[in-house]
Amino acid sequence: xxxxxxxxxxxxxxxxxxxxxxxxxxxxxxxxxxxxxWAMILFSSLMAGMVDEMVRGGLRTLPGEVQxxxxxxxxxxxxxxxxxxxxxxxxxxxxxxxxxxxxxRIKVPAMISSERANRGIQLLGVDPAQEVSLGxxxxxxxxxxxxxxxxxxxxxxxxxxxxxxxxxxxxxxxIMSQDPDNNVADRGIRVVGIYQARLQATEELNVYGGLxxxxxxxNVDNQVxxxxxxxxxxxxxASWWPQIQQATGPELETVPWMELDGYLESMMKMQxxxxxxxxxxxxxxxxxxxVNTLVxxxxxxxxxxxxxxxLGMRPGWIMYQVLLESIILLGLGLLLGNLxxxxxxxPLEDGIDISALAKGLEMAGMGSTLYPxxxxxxxxxxxxxVLVLGxxxxxxxxxxxxxxxPIQALAxx
Amino acid sequence: xxxxxxxxxxxxxxxxxxxxLTVGAMVFCxxxxxFLISSQLGxxxxxxxxxxxxxTGHLQVQEQRYNEESxxxxxxxxxxxxAKALRDSTGNPAIAARGSAFAxxxxxxxxxxxxILGVQPQFESAVSTLPGLIDQGRYLQSSDAAEIVIGTxxxxxxxxxxxxxxxxxxSGRDDSFAAGIATVVGIINSGITDVDRAIAEIPLNYFQSxxxxxxxxxxxxxxxxxxxxxxxxxKQIQSQLGDSSLTVLDWNQLQPGLxxxxxxxxxSSFLTYAVLIVLVAFSVLNTQLMSVLExxxxxxVMTALGVRxxxxxxxxxxxTAIMSSLGLLLGCVxxxxLTAYLAHTGISLDAMxxxxxxxxxxxxxxxxxxxxxxxxxxxxVFVGGMLAAIYPALRLHTLQPVAAMRAV
Numbered sequence: 001x002x003x004x005x006x007x008x009x010x011x012x013x014x015x016x017x018x019x020x021x022x023x024x025x026x027x028x029x030x031x032x033x034x035x036x037x038w039a040m041i042l043f044s045s046l047m048a049g050m051v052d053e054m055v056r057g058g059l060r061t062l063p064g065e066v067q068x069x070x071x072x073x074x075x076x077x078x079x080x081x082x083x084x085x086x087x088x089x090x091x092x093x094x095x096x097x098x099x100x101x102x103x104x105r106i107k108v109p110a111m112i113s114s115e116r117a118n119r120g121i122q123l124l125g126v127d128p129a130q131e132v133s134l135g136x137x138x139x140x141x142x143x144x145x146x147x148x149x150x151x152x153x154x155x156x157x158x159x160x161x162x163x164x165x166x167x168x169x170x171x172x173x174x175i176m177s178q179d180p181d182n183n184v185a186d187r188g189i190r191v192v193g194i195y196q197a198r199l200q201a202t203e204e205l206n207v208y209g210g211l212x213x214x215x216x217x218x219n220v221d222n223q224v225x226x227x228x229x230x231x232x233x234x235x236x237x238a239s240w241w242p243q244i245q246q247a248t249g250p251e252l253e254t255v256p257w258m259e260l261d262g263y264l265e266s267m268m269k270m271q272x273x274x275x276x277x278x279x280x281x282x283x284x285x286x287x288x289x290x291v292n293t294l295v296x297x298x299x300x301x302x303x304x305x306x307x308x309x310x311l312g313m314r315p316g317w318i319m320y321q322v323l324l325e326s327i328i329l330l331g332l333g334l335l336l337g338n339l340x341x342x343x344x345x346x347p348l349e350d351g352i353d354i355s356a357l358a359k360g361l362e363m364a365g366m367g368s369t370l371y372p373x374x375x376x377x378x379x380x381x382x383x384x385x386v387l388v389l390g391x392x393x394x395x396x397x398x399x400x401x402x403x404x405x406p407i408q409a410l411a412x413x
Numbered sequence: 414x415x416x417x418x419x420x421x422x423x424x425x426x427x428x429x430x431x432x433x434l435t436v437g438a439m440v441f442c443x444x445x446x447x448f449l450i451s452s453q454l455g456x457x458x459x460x461x462x463x464x465x466x467x468x469t470g471h472l473q474v475q476e477q478r479y480n481e482e483s484x485x486x487x488x489x490x491x492x493x494x495x496a497k498a499l500r501d502s503t504g505n506p507a508i509a510a511r512g513s514a515f516a517x518x519x520x521x522x523x524x525x526x527x528x529i530l531g532v533q534p535q536f537e538s539a540v541s542t543l544p545g546l547i548d549q550g551r552y553l554q555s556s557d558a559a560e561i562v563i564g565t566x567x568x569x570x571x572x573x574x575x576x577x578x579x580x581x582x583x584s585g586r587d588d589s590f591a592a593g594i595a596t597v598v599g600i601i602n603s604g605i606t607d608v609d610r611a612i613a614e615i616p617l618n619y620f621q622s623x624x625x626x627x628x629x630x631x632x633x634x635x636x637x638x639x640x641x642x643x644x645x646x647x648k649q650i651q652s653q654l655g656d657s658s659l660t661v662l663d664w665n666q667l668q669p670g671l672x673x674x675x676x677x678x679x680x681s682s683f684l685t686y687a688v689l690i691v692l693v694a695f696s697v698l699n700t701q702l703m704s705v706l707e708x709x710x711x712x713x714v715m716t717a718l719g720v721r722x723x724x725x726x727x728x729x730x731x732x733t734a735i736m737s738s739l740g741l742l743l744g745c746v747x748x749x750x751l752t753a754y755l756a757h758t759g760i761s762l763d764a765m766x767x768x769x770x771x772x773x774x775x776x777x778x779x780x781x782x783x784x785x786x787x788x789x790x791x792x793x794v795f796v797g798g799m800l801a802a803i804y805p806a807l808r809l810h811t812l813q814p815v816a817a818m819r820a821v
Contacts, residue, residue: 025703032695039688046681076570078523111517111526117484118515118583120526163482182522278685281445285689288438289696292431296703299428360673 011317015324018297029293030333036286037337037382038344044275044378045345049371051271055234057198058264059257060135064102064228065237066244067260071253073225079108080180082223083252090227093247098231098240101133106214107225110177112157112207114167121161121207123177125214125224128152134230144169144193152210154192158203162194169194175207179219187217199362275378279385286386287393294326294397305401306409315402322398323391330390334383345374417724421731428704435700436739439794442693443744444751446686446790451752451780452760453682457675458781461640464671465664466542467608468530470507470634471643473667474499474650477660479631480667485514485586485624489659492630493533493617499633500536502653503646507636509536512620512629516583516591518613520571527567529581529613531620531630540636543612548602550575557618561595564609565602573597579613585625593623686790690797698801701733705805712809713817726806733802737795744791749782756780 019026059065068090070081085104086094094102106125111118128147132138138146147156155173157165167173169191176186189209197203215221231240237256245254258265298305305318355368425432465471473480474495476487489495492510500508512531517524534553538544544552553560561579568574577597585591595615603609621627635650637643643663651661665672705712712725759777780786 022703022706024706025699028695028699028702032692032699035688035695036692039685043685043688076523076572109525111524113584116588118517118526120515120517120528166484176517176524178524184524282688282692285438285442285692285696288434288441289692289699292434292438292696292700295430295434300707354677357673357677359670360675360677362670 011321011324015321015328018301018321019325019328022297025293025296026329029289029329030336032286032289033330033333033386034337034340036282037334037386038340040279040282040382040385041338041341041374041378042345042372043278044381045341045372045374046370047271047274047278048375048378049373051267052373053369053371054267055264058261059230059234061199061202062228062257062260063134063136064230065234065257066229066231066241067255068227068229068244068248069225069253069255071251074253074255077107077109077225079106079178079218079220079225080182082106082180082220082225083227085222085224086227090244090247093244094227094229098236099229099244100232101130101135102227102229103127103130103134104211104224104227105131106211106218106220106223108177108218110175110207112161112165113174113176114165114171116166117164119161119164119204121175122205123175123214124206124208125211125218126150126208127211131208134228140195140197141193142196144191146193146195147208147210150211151213152192153189153213154210155189156193156195156208157191158206159194159196160200160203161205161207162191164204167191175209175217177218181219185218189213201362275381279382280389283385283389287389290326290329290390291393291397293329294322294394297325298322298397298401302404302409302412305404306406306412309404309406310410319398319402322401323394326390326394326398327387330386334386338379338383341379342374345372348372349374417728417731421728421735424704424708424728425732425735431700431704432736435696436736436743438693438696439737439740439798440744440747442689443740443791443794444748445689446794447745447748447782447787448752448755448780449682449686450790451756451782451786452778453678454783454786455756455779455781457678459778460671460675461664464668465636467603467605468541468543468634469664469667470540470636471640471664472635472637472647472650473662474633474635474654474659475631475662477658480662483513483631485584485631488586488626488629488631489633491628492633493628496533496536496630496633499635499650499653503649505635505637505646506536507539507638508633509533509540510617510630510633511537512617512624512626513631514583514585514591514620514624516581518567518571518579518581520573520577520579522572523570525567525570527581527613528611529561529583529615529620531617531624531626532614533617537614540634543601543603543608543614546601546603547599550597550599552599553614553616556616557622558616559593559595559619560598561613561615562599562601563597563614564612565600566606566609567611567613568597568600570610575600583624585623586629587625589625591624593619595619686793690794693794694797694801697733697736697798698804700736701729701802701805702808704732705729705808709812709817709820712812713814713820716812716814717818722810722812725809725812729806729809730799730802733798737798740798741791741795744794745787748791749787752780752782752786756782 070083073081103126108123110121110123112121127150142159147154162168165173172188172190174186174188176184179185215223229244231237234257241256248254309318349372351369351371354370358368474489476489479487496508496510500506510533514529515526516529518527534556548565553562573579575597578594579597580594583591601609601612617630635646637646647661647663715725716722756779759779762778
């Protein structure tokens with residue numbers, strides 16, 4: 001073992017010097033690796049930013065990362081499938097971390113009519129303070145005010161819906177729905193606020209009224225349609241939602257967002273496979289150049305390698321040395337590529353304006369600004385893929401180099 | 414075979430492995446591009462067909478303001494006759510009139526606010542795929558019966574089936590109270606939840622009488638069999654309508670999101686392709702630069718013998734051209750075969766089902782092999798390779814014969 005230590009140092013020096021003997025070739029390859037690594041990380045972070053934005057937006061619409069319902073509610077969202085507002089153990093659980101906000105709300109389909117038009121909507125009976133804790137931003141109110149309490153007698157509707165109904169602040173509209181006995185429940189109610197949302201579809205769909213006001217109208221006492229819960233970080237939900245489920249009990253259905261919105265969940269999955277595919281495809285395109293460079297480097301040194309072997313260098317060391325060259329090249333490329341990626345992505349994290357395509361992005365559930373998100377995991381992924389596959393690709397040229405017969409190699413011109 | 418060509422060919426195979434590796438990079442990139450671009454075009458076609466095929470159609474005649482604000486009173490007067498006139502004058506049978514209104518639909522147990530369409534049963538199946546997606550019962554037949562077809566999800570939410578009755582309440586064109594009772598004759602299953610939750614169709618004449626429409630409709634839907642026919646047909650219909658308050662809208666105006674979603678996707682994919690092409694170009698640059706440098710002595714001798722640097726440059730470019738052509742040819746063959754096979758069997762999309770439903774894509778993806786998708790990507794790779802060879806070729810102009818001949 002003792003004589004291996006100095007040998008390793010010498011091998012490194014040899015590999016390093018060999019690389020720069022033909023500096024043009026090495027530089028071109030290095031630039032190619034840097035561009036490749038940069039592109040891998042850039043694409044991954046653009047994709048991550050897009051999906052993050054979609055999921056966050058989607059969770060704001062859901063809302064919450066975990067929801068509790070009557071077992072039949074999701075299939076038949078009627079007021080008949082209501083549950084009691086949280087109490088006892090569940091209330092205790094909801095008021096402690098990791099839960100950062102929750103809301104018990106009525107959510108039923110309803111019909112809204114102005115003097116001029118009518119529309120099908122989703123009627124939400126809410127406690128405004130709870131909604132805000134769940135992520136409703138009161139600054140989204142563009143006219144009038146948000147609800148002031150669960151007993152507020154007013155109605156807050158979306159800007160687009162107001163347009164569709166040809167109504168405005170201060171006007172009365174009629175909302176119509178059903179009570180638990182399937183009788184029509186209706187009520188004339190004044191529009192006290194108009195909100196704007198990220199997506200037009202939300203503005204047309206969601207209508208907010210006071211929780212207690214709507215409970216009275218729909219003839220339910222202290223009952224709600226759903227309890228929506230948030231813990232702020234949607235990636236951590238898997239770790240805490242079972243606790244909520246336990247506190248809720250088996251009679252009710254507790255569902256995390258992954259099950260509530262299949263689209264979001266499949267976007268997350270698509271993101272992961274997209275990252276792996278893009279990284280591997282870019283690498284494969286790179287690998288031809290990498291192997292080519294190594295093959296050339298070995299080929300033009302055949303005599304030299306023969307001489308080294310004749311002087312007693314073991315075949316394993318030759319192989320080791322070629323691999324070392326490849327590692328140095330890849331390592332440098334990775335380092336510079338990562339640095340370049342960080343340098344280009346960080347300034348973009350404030351957002352890229354893509355509102356020219358807003359309608360198309362809305363179809364995908366996205367807003368009109370893209371926030372690239374640089375993530376350590378993407379950088380690690382590209383580094384691991386490039387190093388592991390790069391070494392695999394270098395094995396053949398390295399192995400061939402170590403298999404030369406010294407006498408024949410020395411005889412080559 | 415000219416001397417230059419023969420020289421170039423032989424030079425390439427002096428380092429067979431290196432040449433094949435460079436060609437390999439191009440073949441890999443080219444086959445990938447053929448496959449990706451074909452799948453992309455295939456998925457756009459599915460998005461367009463899927464989104465427009467259900468209801469929208471390729472063109473619609475509407476009152477000028479209706480597309481912006483779909484109000485009951487913005488109507489196409491005498492719509493059934495207009496649709497008939499258009500069918501006769503354009504020779505396109507896929508033209509149908511429609512009315513549209515919001516109403517509260519109630520079964521015995523449940524009520525939901527929905528959009529109700531009044532359709533011409535005998536023409537609707539030519540412009541919309543929904544009549545063909547009847548799961549239970551039948552589609553509408555008579556043009557004035559009190560019948561309705563609804564989506565499966567709506568039927569489940571209303572807790573009704575074929576033969577049951579639906580009451581709907583809404584307001585007519587003149588803001589009067591509109592109400593009707595219709596029997597469910599059919600249930601549509603499109604496979605897309607949002608469509609199945611929202612769809613409800615009744616015969617147009619019945620619709621007109623309930624919603625006080627007289628002879629008016631809200632839109633006349635036109636479907637074509639080839640996207641290229643949209644623009645000329647639009648012009649023809651527009652001129653036929655003259656200066657009336659009506660307008661013709663194409664699918665891009667009716668569904669602006671669709672075209673933009675395609676643009677956004679194209680932009681991001683072309684970014685990816687650009688990176689791949691640049692990487693291949695670097696591979697070519699490396700190979701050609703090496704092959705020029707290792708031949709310094711040889712080139713020195715050739716210049717000393719009277720060959721001009723320009724001719725040597727052309728030799729290098731010719732070598733690259735041969736290599737790139739090989740890459741182009743093999744890449745197109747490999748990519749074309751792979752894509753043709755998949756275009757035949759289709760690619761299963763089950764893993765991404767929920768994501769793709771948003772774009773009304775369902776079932777299997779069939780890549781579309783066309784001249785553009787087959788040669789577009791590879792030709793750009795070819796050009797990239799040739800551009801990369803310019804620097805090595807230009808270096809030859811700085812060659813000093815005497816010094817070059819002494820080079821090791």
